[in-house]
Amino acid sequence: MLTLTNVQIMYDRAIEAVRDVSLTVRPGQIVALLGSNGAGKSTILKSISNVLYPEEGEVLHGEIRIGEEDALALSADDIVRRGIVHVPEGRRLFPLMTVEENLRMGGYLHGRAAVAERLERVYALFPRLKERRAYVAGYLSGGEQQMAAVGRALIAGPKLLMLDEPSLGLAPQIIDTIFETIVSLNRDEGMAILLVEQNAALALKVADYGYVVENGRVVLDGPAERISQNEDVKEFYLGFTEGGARKSFRDIKHYKRRKRWLS
Ligand SMILES: Nc1ncnc2c1ncn2[C@@H]1O[C@H](COP(=O)(O)OP(=O)(O)O)[C@@H](O)[C@H]1O
Ligand SMILES: [Mg+2]
Structure with a gap:
């Protein structure tokens, strides 16, 4: 696709x-x-x-x-x-608008009926947003803002x-x-x-x-399972050594030179 x-x-x-x-x-x-x-x-x-x-x-x-x-x-x-709908880094809500106004913005290309139906689905998915629907978005917690950002994207279908x-x-x-x-x-x-x-x-x-x-x-x-088994990924992104112990960030920095895929 x-x-x-x-x-x-x-x-x-x-x-x-x-x-x-x-x-x-x-x-x-x-x-x-x-x-x-x-x-x-x-x-x-x-x-x-x-x-x-x-x-x-x-x-x-x-x-x-x-x-x-x-x-x-x-x-x-x-x-x-x-x-194709994008939830940007840092949520990017309209801080002075309410949660529901933000959600409705996601539907600006769609008709009223579609937006109303999707709004109910978003509220079913995130009951927290329904409770907060009349709150100004800028005052939400980070988690609620992320839910609202995802919700706004979902309104676009x-x-x-x-x-x-x-x-x-x-x-x-x-x-x-x-x-x-x-x-x-x-x-x-x-x-x-x-x-x-x-x-x-x-x-x-x-x-x-x-x-x-x-x-x-x-x-x-590659398939996610294979990526997570890759020794370099384990070491540099998952933070595990071959023995399964967690590496400190300092170690990771030190070992960075060894990355196999760059050599
Ligand atoms: N608006 C911009 N103007 C100039 N350079 C940018 C801009 N946005 C990102 N870059 C540079 O492009 C590279 C990739 O950035 P980015 O895509 O934000 O990385 P990531 O999302 O993986 O952290 C970085 O070197 C960053 O400094
Ligand atoms: Mg980024």
Whole structure:
């Protein structure tokens, strides 16, 4: 349903953020996009939603296709109309609007009836949002804001939901709620998910397939189970040594030079 082929992305025609990325999301799949800070994950999602231009970002080479269609020729609105909806890093709610107003914004391309029906479904999925529906979004907790951001995306009726670091800065219990919701959307509604996460262990637990991105390149990809068995991934992203003990960040830094996929 979504394919990127040899995509290169530059900011300001000067900074090469993504070098040569190819990736595929098939209908009904959960695909994890892993990698450390600055690897290019958010840039990849923005290129798919076609929202790079406000940051002077540009896809200079390669192809992005939604089915057979050339996504680079579509507007950001058209991408949403095709069913690809992006929950950006840092939630990006409208802080002065209420929860319900934020949710309704997700439906700006849709009719009243569709929005009303989806709103009820979002409230069923996140009862907490229903309780908070009249609250101003800027005063919600981080977890509630993430629920509202996911809810707003769901109002747009996605076939493919793209989530940029949904667990960032949230308490474990809230992370569980968010991830359970992601899994149930996938399992019960067949929604495809493209999940960007720094928490590799969490992402690989729910994903079918994974890509590891470093310095704007895909350095490793494969079925999630295989990725999580990879010794380098265990060491550098899951924080485990071969004996199963947790490594300190200092050790990880020290061993970084040894990464097999870069040598
Ligand atoms: N608006 C921007 N202008 C210039 N450089 C940017 C911009 N956004 C991101 N970059 C650079 O592009 C690279 C990839 O960033 P990003 O996609 O945000 O990584 P990730 O999401 O994996 O942390 C980084 O080197 C970052 O500094
Ligand atoms: Mg990012």
